[in-house]
Amino acid sequence: MTGSPTRTRYQDGARRIAPIGAAAAVFGASFAVLARTADFEAAEAIAMSATTFAGSAQFAAASILGTGGTVAAAVVAASLLNARYAPIGMTVASEFRGSALRRLLEGQLIVDESWAMSRRSDGSYDRRLLIGGGLLLYVCWVGGTALGAAIGDRLGEPERYGLDAAFPALFLALLVPQVRTRQALAAALGGAAIALVLIPFVPAGVPIVAAVAACLVGWTRL
C-alpha cells in the first residue's frame, strides 16, 4: 500500500488516457457511421458500443453483415476477435477485489488501451489506473457512437464517400501493431491466404471464421 488517496488514482488513469479518449470518441462516431452500411439503426449501434465496447469486434460484425454474411459468421468472428480478453483479464485478475458483481462490472472496463496503460514496470497491474482510464474510454466510446449515429443519418449513400474502403484500411491499421512476433506475422499471412482462397467458394463471413485455423502456428516454434 502506498497510502495515496483513492480518488486521485482513478483520476490519474483518466488523465493519462485522455488523448486516447478523444480518439476513441471520433472512432466511436465512425463506427456508427460505418455501421449504417450494414443497416444498423442508431439504437443498435449505440447498444453494441455499450455492451461490446471493443472496436475491432464491432467493426468486424458490422462489416460481415454489411457484405451479406450470416448472423452466425458475424457473431463467431466478433467473439473470437474478443477471445484475447480471456487471457488479458487473467493477467489483471488478482488485482480485482470485492463481490463477483463488482468484479464483473469492473472487468468490462478492460480494453487493450486501459490494460496496456495500467501495466507497472514490474509486470503487475494498477487496478485504479485501469478502471479510471477504462471508464473515460467507455464514456468517450459510447458518447462518440451516439454522436455519429445522429450525424450519420444525414450523410446519405456511404459508397459515395468511399466508406466501403474505410473498413479494410481500418482493419489494416489495427493489424499492424498486432504483428510484433514471427508467429503473429505467420498467423496474419495465413489468415489472409485462407480468406483469399475461400472467398469465391463459400458464403460471406465464412472465410473470416475459417482464417482462425492460421492460429495453429501458435503450436509451432517459429
Next chain:
Amino acid sequence: MSEVWVVVVLVGAATVALKAVGPVALGGRELPRPLTAILFLLAPALLAALVVTQAVGGDRSLVFDERLVGLGAAAAAIALRAPLLAVVVIAAAVTAAARALG
C-alpha cells in the same frame, strides 16, 4: 428481432463473459501457455482475413476495384505513422476520388 439486434445481443453477451472470466472466475490462476499463445494469435489472423475480405471480397467472387487504391493509400499512411482516423479518412477520400475519376 432484426438480424442486427441478434448480433448486437450475442456479441455483447460473449464479450461481457470473456472479459469477466479472469476477474470473476479465475482470479489469480493462469491458462495453459499453449492455449494463451493461440488466443493471442486470433486477433492478427482474423484482422488479416478482414483486410482481405473487405478489400477484394464480392458476392462469392474476388472483385478488384477502387477500394484497392484507397487501401494502398492507407498502407502508405500507416507506414508514415499517421493516426488511425487519418488512415481511415485517407482511404475513403482516395477511393471516392478514384471512383469520381474512373
